[in-house]
Amino acid sequence: MKKILSILFICSMALITYAADAVEFKASAPAQVIMGKPFQLTYSVNQRAKDLRAPEFVDFDYIAGPYTSQSSSTSFVNGKRTSSFTLTYTYTLIPNKEGVFTLPPATIKVDGEQYTSNGVRITVLPPDEPTHAGAARQQSGNVSASTQQREAANVNAENIFMRTLASKTKVHEQEVILLTYKLYFAGVDVAQFTNNTRLPEFKGFLKQELEIGEIQTELEHYNGRNYQTAVIYRTLLFPQRSGDIVIDPAQFEAVLRVQNRAQVRSIFDDFFNSYTTVAKPLTAPSVTIHVSELPAGKPAGFSGGVGQFAINSRISNTDLQANEAVTLTLTIQGAGNMKLLKTPAVDWPEGFEVYDPKVTNNFKNTLSGVSGTKTIEYLAIPRAGGTYTIPAVQFAYYDTQSDTYKTLSTPEYTLNIARSANEESSAAVVNNFVQKENIQQFGSDIRYIYTNDQPRFILQASSLTFGSLAFWTWYGAPTLLAAILFFLFRKQIKENADITRVRYKKANKVAQRRLKAAEKLLKENQKEAFYEEIERAAWTYLSDRLSIPTAQLNKENIAQILSNKGISQTVIGELHRVLTTAEFARYAPTSDHAMQDMYNDTTNIINQLENAKL
Numbered sequence: 001m002k003k004i005l006s007i008l009f010i011c012s013m014a015l016i017t018y019a020a021d022a023v024e025f026k027a028s029a030p031a032q033v034i035m036g037k038p039f040q041l042t043y044s045v046n047q048r049a050k051d052l053r054a055p056e057f058v059d060f061d062y063i064a065g066p067y068t069s070q071s072s073s074t075s076f077v078n079g080k081r082t083s084s085f086t087l088t089y090t091y092t093l094i095p096n097k098e099g100v101f102t103l104p105p106a107t108i109k110v111d112g113e114q115y116t117s118n119g120v121r122i123t124v125l126p127p128d129e130p131t132h133a134g135a136a137r138q139q140s141g142n143v144s145a146s147t148q149q150r151e152a153a154n155v156n157a158e159n160i161f162m163r164t165l166a167s168k169t170k171v172h173e174q175e176v177i178l179l180t181y182k183l184y185f186a187g188v189d190v191a192q193f194t195n196n197t198r199l200p201e202f203k204g205f206l207k208q209e210l211e212i213g214e215i216q217t218e219l220e221h222y223n224g225r226n227y228q229t230a231v232i233y234r235t236l237l238f239p240q241r242s243g244d245i246v247i248d249p250a251q252f253e254a255v256l257r258v259q260n261r262a263q264v265r266s267i268f269d270d271f272f273n274s275y276t277t278v279a280k281p282l283t284a285p286s287v288t289i290h291v292s293e294l295p296a297g298k299p300a301g302f303s304g305g306v307g308q309f310a311i312n313s314r315i316s317n318t319d320l321q322a323n324e325a326v327t328l329t330l331t332i333q334g335a336g337n338m339k340l341l342k343t344p345a346v347d348w349p350e351g352f353e354v355y356d357p358k359v360t361n362n363f364k365n366t367l368s369g370v371s372g373t374k375t376i377e378y379l380a381i382p383r384a385g386g387t388y389t390i391p392a393v394q395f396a397y398y399d400t401q402s403d404t405y406k407t408l409s410t411p412e413y414t415l416n417i418a419r420s421a422n423e424e425s426s427a428a429v430v431n432n433f434v435q436k437e438n439i440q441q442f443g444s445d446i447r448y449i450y451t452n453d454q455p456r457f458i459l460q461a462s463s464l465t466f467g468s469l470a471f472w473t474w475y476g477a478p479t480l481l482a483a484i485l486f487f488l489f490r491k492q493i494k495e496n497a498d499i500t501r502v503r504y505k506k507a508n509k510v511a512q513r514r515l516k517a518a519e520k521l522l523k524e525n526q527k528e529a530f531y532e533e534i535e536r537a538a539w540t541y542l543s544d545r546l547s548i549p550t551a552q553l554n555k556e557n558i559a560q561i562l563s564n565k566g567i568s569q570t571v572i573g574e575l576h577r578v579l580t581t582a583e584f585a586r587y588a589p590t591s592d593h594a595m596q597d598m599y600n601d602t603t604n605i606i607n608q609l610e611n612a613k614l
Contacts, residue, residue, distance in 0.1 A: 023047050023110050027103070027117040032219035034226055035098050035127045038063055043089045043117060047110045052089055055104040059124075065091035095124040129224035160185040162232070162252055162284040170290045174306035174337045175400050176369035177205075177237040181250055181284045184220070184227040191277055192255035194232050200248035204241055204291075206340070206584040208365050210234040236365060238337050239291040240580060250284040294398055299407045301344070304554065305397030307336015307369065313393065313410035321418045322385050328378040330393060330410065335371035336400070338363050340583060342539075344395050345549045346378050349388040353381045385419035508610050511541040515603055522595055530595055534602050535582040538575075541606055555579060567612055575605050 029041045043052060043066075052066065066089035074083040095101075103120040160183075167178035183193060193215050212231055220229045232252060239245060256278045294306070309332055316327040328346060332338075339361070348354050358379070363372035382388065389412055396407040514537035521530040543553055546561055558579075559572050578601050585598065 023113075023115050025049075025106075025108055025110075025115045025117045027106060027120050029103070029120045029122055030219075031121070032123045032125055033095055034125050034219070035095055037127075038092050038094050041065075041091045041093055041103070041120065043106055043108070045087050045108055045110065045115070046085060047087070048085070049087055049108045049110045049115075051109045053107045054089075054091065055106060057091075057093055057103070059095065059097060059099075059101045060093040060103075061096050063092040063094055065089070095122075098124045098126050100124075125219060125221040125226055128226055159187045160190075160254065160256075160280060160282070162250070162282045164247070164250070164284045164287045166247075166287050166289065168289075169287065170292070171239060172292050172306065172398065172400070173240070173242055173294055174238050174304060174340065174398075176307070176336065177239070177289065178367055178369075179235050179237055179247070179287075180231055181233040181252070183230045183232050183252075183254065183282070184222060185229075185254075186225060186227045189257045190254055191257040193230055194252055194254070196251075196253045197233070198251040199233070200250055202235075202237060202247060204239060204245040205247075206238040206240060206337075208236040208238075208339075208370060210236065210365050210367070234367075236369060237289075238340070238584075239289060240584065242291045242293040245289045245291055247287050247289065249286045252282045252284065254280045254282055256280050295403075295405075297405065298554070299394075299396035299405050301394030301407060302396040302398075302405065302554065303342035303344070305336060305341050305395070307334055307338070307397065307400060309334035309336065309395070309397050309408065311393075311395050311408045311410060315390075315413050318413060319416045319418075320382075322382055325379055325381050326415065328380070328390065328413070330376045330378075331373055332376075332395065333373040335366075335369045336397070338370045338372055338374060341374055343376050344393050346393055347391045347549075348380050349382075349390070351382060351384050351386075352388075353383060355379045382415070382417045385417045388415045388417060389413070390415065508541070508606070510544065511537050511606050514540065515599070515606070518599060518602075522599055527595065531582055531585050531598070534598060535579075538579060538582065538602055538606070541609070545609065562609075565612075567609070571605070571608050571612070574601070575609075578602055578605055 023045065025043070025045045027041065027043050030039050033039045043054070054066070068087070068089055070085070070087045072083065072085045074081065100121065100123050103122065105119050106117045107114055108117075109115070163182045163184060165180040165182055167180075168175070171177060183190075212234055215230050215232070217228045217230045220227055233250075237247075257275050258278050259275055311330060311332050313328065313330045315329070316325075320326060330344060332341060343357055343359060346354075355378075358377040360375040360377075361372070362375070363370050392412045393410045394407055395409075396405060398404075399406045514533055518530055518533040518537060521533055539553060542558060543549060546553075546558070548557075548561075555576055559576065562572050562575070563569070578598070581598060582602070585594070
């Protein structure tokens, strides 16, 4: 055992030593350079090496190099010694033409073994136009620091400004737009990129902010001049209505560092950098987005999805017993307005007890939109044996790449439901009860015991003669009552068999139950769950009252149906506003007051529709 442990220890130490001594050989250079301006290409390796073989610099002029430098350090942390070593080779190059170029990998030898670096991709930008030669010299580093500082003192709209960049300005409803606010500056020293930011309200859009992390700068050629640029803010926008929507200007503030020339008395003052800071307000201009309605001819299963999607399904079991739960799982994946996708409806067979589906969202915001998966688990319990079919689930969406509607479909499933033991025993009890016509009498020698003090209202069997009042009272009345109950319950059973009528009659009760749950969530300040419950209350009520499956409902056909039923345009407009607000308020910043208003508005509109007797 000790021998095995020793071997394992030696192997572990060898692996640790190998990991610590792993060779890292990499190349680095600026991502953007200016035509005709020198830049440096470096190769670094963390071991002592030799025989560096750099690639041919076909699109660049070789100026100098390689200059070799090395550095090493040693540290002790908690008694553990850590050391590092870096060997660096530096080349100075000048691009000889504009474009995007890739430098091939270099090779080097460490302890007789050859290692290969990464390639380097470099974008060569055009030089500044002659009118901006001073700025070009500043960026190339050929002018003195004092000259740069004097130029920085003259801050104007040419050397620092903001731009509003929209990935698209002509889109359909719900089609994603990437909106970027970008800072451009040249000849100024920016100490702080943003301060006192004031963004527009983005009315008419659902907004999903993107994390930009630490602000990075890069060169960009714009209007004949090379600028340092920095992305200050990015967001995804989903237009919620058609027409021209104007995004108002955004306000930013940059803090510039400028040398206080009045305090410069000598070379020592200049050396110790006497600076002051200047707050520069910046305005990003407005932009107009032209939003078109989705084309006519929406498929039956369309519920507002815009983007590119795929759907798949699976079922927990196809052979089971009655009263045993079955789970149907749908997974919608893709990119687009994922957070606004409605849950597809499943047409369960009669005799299944169906529960509210469980929805799990796994989304991430990217530059191309919201992508990820939406998983819906439907739970149902068959209450009787037999063979049943779950029809295919239809999911329709608008494909922004092909500009057409597409309908996806899941396979249909056949369920073989065996009768459960409880169901069989219950049937046997009923059959025995019905078929047993004669009840045997045991101990016939014991009869009713009559006493002289028996109450007067108890009648003896001998007094119940056929045709007498007592006879009809004791035998006719129960028979009549049974007949009345039979007809009453038959009517109720018939009504209950009509699922559509049952849902119609119970629509208000179901809606009020959901509103009560929403009120509880409101008090607990669970914003997303509150708006989800509010949205369900409205859509479920409309589905039950209009006798249309939820998956086939949308704002357009609801407005048309209600208008045909004589509902006023004021009520229809208020309903449209409630549905739209509830739809995307789950993902937008809202206050407690706004949540309370939404609860009151939803309750009011349901009451108005109830009073209208749809």
